Amino acid sequence: MHILLVEDDHKAARLLARGLEEEGFRVQVAHGAHEATTPAGFDLAILDWMMPGKDGVTLCAQWRQAGHELPVLMLTARDAVADRITGLNTGADDYLTKPFVFEELLARVRALLRRFDRAQPAVLKVADLALDARTRTATRAGASFALTAKEYALLDLLMRHAGAVVTRLQLAEQVWHADLIAIDNLIDVHIKNLRRKVDTPGAVPLIETVRGRGFRLASQADIGDA
Template sequence: METRILVVEDDVEIADSLIRGLSEEGYLVEHAPDGDTARVALLDLNWDLIVLDWWLPGPDGLVLLKRFRQSGGESPVLFLTARDAVSDRVRGLDGGADDYLCKPFSFEELLARVRALVRRGGHGTGGVLKYGDVRVDAIAGRAERAGKALDLTPKEQALLVYFLRHPGQVLTRTRIYDHVWDESFDGLSNTLEVHVKELRRKLESQNGTRLIHTLRGRGYLFGESPRGPEGMP
């Protein structure tokens, strides 16, 4: 399984350098350019590593880090900042960071710290996927929301697992069908719609907020409610 790294950095030049360098090392890298985008991305608790800048538009890195830890996030976090005072380093580590790197830094040093943190791990998914209050143990075949078990069919669980692996992404019907049903989508079958409707019902049976959103003409999105006229509850 690929190692997933979330880079939270608003400086375009630094972000591009990190994304390019880490991708060349074989990591699967996703980028959040500000605090609001990062807040959504961090609802996915299954990152193998988070590279987090302190100063960000919107919620800053320290606020995001504390919220992530409070929500149960255990992924290793490498904190990046131009603040090099001992008191600032202490605040970052006490806030939940696993390591601390001051700007400017060499990519070689950052890469060494990334390798060490990835080896050390933290959240130990082991087949467990989380998003908000939804949790699936794919190996044990258990799914729950807000601590309450969900009675899912094998196909519904496979669908939920696929959604959990791609939170916040627009997933076309063809893409979902190809991965969950392992066969080509003929464009006529309503099998996917039926399964999504039933999975949505079960996820919301305990008065939970809607997580599976239909986007007209585009597909589905799992996560926070999309904004704009194309989003349909």
């Protein structure tokens, strides 16, 4: 599981990241909202409420408005009921007041991941493209097509983050579990093969290359009722 930790306190971020990594999580630290413009490719986000510039509540609200549905755990020194309600109403899924015991944070992280996993749809759909997690099959306009294991993992990741850019680094880490340098060319080969199956002649193109960043699967909003 890949966690995005947004915490401007470098010492606190380092300690939290180390603890989570020791529990088997992969953690990427952002020292402020400016380093966490998108949570695409992550399984969960931990946000500090009080940060200079854009605070965690504002960042969470912007993610929700952009359609990102990953679970969000908000950390804050504010313990008033009104503050908790504000955090939850802007899209946070849970709220932990500082100071806290690491074991409680870990328990809340695991609970959120379990809840989110149960809420995931069995069939992902974007326009006339569907991916069935139960049978690991894909269809476009009702016609099924076969996917290799890597192609399935790529399409699953792109569809879960439809409308957002999934970076080449995220693809390398989450599909191949390898460094980008080691498999950079492989990404292009597999995306090319996947695009050949998904974006057939006459169909509305769904897979977009975002030069210098990665790839993006069109969202329903991009293509309307196509």
